[in-house]
Amino acid sequence: MQKFYFFIDWMRSGTGPSDESVKPGEPGRFHDDQFLWMRFEVMKKFIYESPAAEIARRLSRANEVRLFYDHLIVKEPGTKITTAWHNDHSYWPVRGNQVISVWLALDYVPKSSCVQYVKGSHRWELIHKLTTFAGDTERFKGSSTTNLPPPPDINSMLDKVELLSWDLEPGDCLVHHSFTVHGAPGISPTANRRRAYATRWVGDGVRYEPRPGTMESLWRTVANLDPKLSPGSPMDSELFPLVPSQ
Numbered sequence: 001m002q003k004f005y006f007f008i009d010w011m012r013s014g015t016g017p018s019d020e021s022v023k024p025g026e027p028g029r030f031h032d033d034q035f036l037w038m039r040f041e042v043m044k045k046f047i048y049e050s051p052a053a054e055i056a057r058r059l060s061r062a063n064e065v066r067l068f069y070d071h072l073i074v075k076e077p078g079t080k081i082t083t084a085w086h087n088d089h090s091y092w093p094v095r096g097n098q099v100i101s102v103w104l105a106l107d108y109v110p111k112s113s114c115v116q117y118v119k120g121s122h123r124w125e126l127i128h129k130l131t132t133f134a135g136d137t138e139r140f141k142g143s144s145t146t147n148l149p150p151p152p153d154i155n156s157m158l159d160k161v162e163l164l165s166w167d168l169e170p171g172d173c174l175v176h177h178s179f180t181v182h183g184a185p186g187i188s189p190t191a192n193r194r195r196a197y198a199t200r201w202v203g204d205g206v207r208y209e210p211r212p213g214t215m216e217s218l219w220r221t222v223a224n225l226d227p228k229l230s231p232g233s234p235m236d237s238e239l240f241p242l243v244p245s246q
């Protein structure tokens with residue numbers, strides 16, 4: 001585990017399809033990076049040797065799962081911006097129900113810093129307009145996703161929905177369906193850093209569906225990562241390796 005922490009601190013400069021959500025001059029830092037397993041042996045080892053694949057396979061009731069991608073998410077103390085309400089499915093070039101994330105806490109995460117999930121919202125099966133983690137729509141302006149409904153304004157529905165979040169120890173994980181609406185608060189200046197390693201998994205029933213604006217175009221243009229799949233085909237690509245259960 002120590003080695004894993006070291007890598008995470010060291011690689012925060014991000015060489016993949018990484019993002020900085022806090023604008024210059026704003027407090028804190030909210031950084032994320034993707035496809036780390038392709039660059040760092042320690043992440044690859046986690047993918048193939050941890051129980052994450054089996055957790056995803058069982059919970060999505062799939063026969064087998066592929067790693068869709070891995071994602072490091074780091075929020076520093078004093079970060080005011082919240083993670084905007086969204087579901088993941090809207091961003092992803094996939095069709096199907098067996099799409100699961102395992103969000104692994106690498107630090108102690110008090111409930112006040114934890115991701116918040118809208119209970120039952122996976123049943124809404126919403127495909128919404130895209131924003132950045134910080135809720136910025138500018139980057140996606142011009143894509144045909146502008147015809148979609150906006151992400152749900154959960155803050156105005158708090159009397160109608162139930163939010164779920166927890167106190168987590170390092171090593172605890174949360175598992176969410178790709179249609180589950182979620183967001184996260186900022187981090188108080190006195191709280192500790194919140195590092196999470198999320199792995200995203202697809203089951204054998206999932207098909208490639210590169211809807212306009214979804215992340216495959218970012219992956220291709222920023223990081224030269226191309227699954228070389230045609231729309232409607234199974235997710236059978238070197239980019240999305242099959243991971244046998246442990």
Ligand SMILES: O=C(O)CCC(=O)C(=O)O
Binds near residue numbers: 083088182196198
């Ligand atoms: O960690 C966060 O702040 C957001 C996490 C998230 O949106 C996700 O893992 O899908």
